[in-house]
Amino acid sequence: MEKRLTATAMFFSVGFVFMLVCAVGAFFYGIQIGTEKTEAKYAVDEDDANGAAASVSPYQQQDLVSFYHTVFLPYREFQNEWFDAMNKLSQGKTNEATSMFKDLSNLAESKAKEASSIDVQRSPLLAEAQVSYIRSLKLFNEAAGKAATSAKTLAFNELKQHVENEKTYLSATQFSLTAQQSYYAAMVNWAASVDMDVPSEYKAPAILELSQWQKLPITIKNKLMADQLTSRLELTSYYPHDLTSRVDDFVKSGQASKMKLHTLSAVVDLLINTEAVRSGDFTQSKARLYQQVLLPQLPFFYPDTN
Incomplete structure (x- = not known):
């Protein structure tokens, strides 16, 4: 004879299954709520971190100083040597202009490599200045090479004028001055970050x-x-x-x-x-x-x- 469940047993069985389903549902619901809260917390922390990063100027003192020593100074060392060479030409004190300009060409090349040794991408104006200084040095390298060739046929008084009117030299000068503008603009941004009375532009x-x-x-x-x-x-x-x-x-x-x-x-x-x-x-x-x-x-x- 087939056994049948009594009404009471049936009630308890259904009740047990219902409670089990509710417990499992509550468990997974709790996991979901916890996950959402955790994600929300991390989102707030990330926003706070981004806000703090945004409030820090990309033109800190250390950025300007680092740029000075690794980019500006190598360029300036070359520029001083260039000016010395031009002064010698104007005074007629050199009979070895060809070798002098070859040395300047080599110096420009080495200083361009030095100026490339730092990454200043976090500071846009400094990045612009770096690119322009490096470009200037590469053009000075070309200008000096052309001057070394011209020195074989031109007198020293003609050579100086020829060099300073030559297209490559003029382009090197333009890039140098553009770099200088960007560097000094970065200093303005630095000042604005430490003194609210100074406008950044x-x-x-x-x-x-x-x-x-x-x-x-x-x-x-x-x-x-x-x-x-x-x-x-x-x-x-x-x-x-x-x-x-x-x-x-x-x-x-x-x-x-x-x-x-x-x-x-x-x-x-x-x-x-x-x-x-x-x-x-x-x-x-x-x-x-x-x-x-x-x-x-x-x-x-x-x-x-x-």
Whole structure:
């Protein structure tokens, strides 16, 4: 005879199965809730981390200093040698121009490799400056090679003019000045990150009055001098901040007023055309003109600390 479950047994069986299903469902629901909370926590932590990273300027002091030693200084060492060679030509002190330019070509090549040794991609302006300095050195390498060939047929007084009018040299100069602009623009961004009164960007009016110039922070003044040199294609042995100090000294001494000069460009033209700017002018007048200014700790601002 077939056994049948009683109503009570059937009730308990169904109840047990129902409770088991609920328990399993609750278990998996708990896992889902826990997972969602964990993911949400990590999402918040990631957002906080991204926010903190975004609040940190890509132009920290250490970035500017690292760039100075690994990119700017190798370029500057080559540039000084180039200027020395040009001075020798203008004074007629070299009879070995061919070998001199071959040495400069080799030096430009080696310095370009040095300037490539660091990755500055986190700082866009420094990355732009690096690319331009390296490109400038490679073009100087070509210009020096062409000059070495020309030295075999041209007199020294003709050679200097020929070199400085040659297309490759002019391109090398342009890239150098463009790199300089980017480096000084990065300094402006650094200043803006540590002083809210300094704007990260400044667009000068077409005609900048000296009264406006005097109110500007030193880092913006320096960037404007880099711009002025670039617009004139002036490759100089002095720095943009040397030109800044000469302009400030010229204005504060009353000379600009006596000569009825009212715009920045007019003063810069006068100083450049009369060769009134020298390397080291900034440091010589720093104690007098810039006792409490905001500048990054770079060797060309603080030579006594080297």
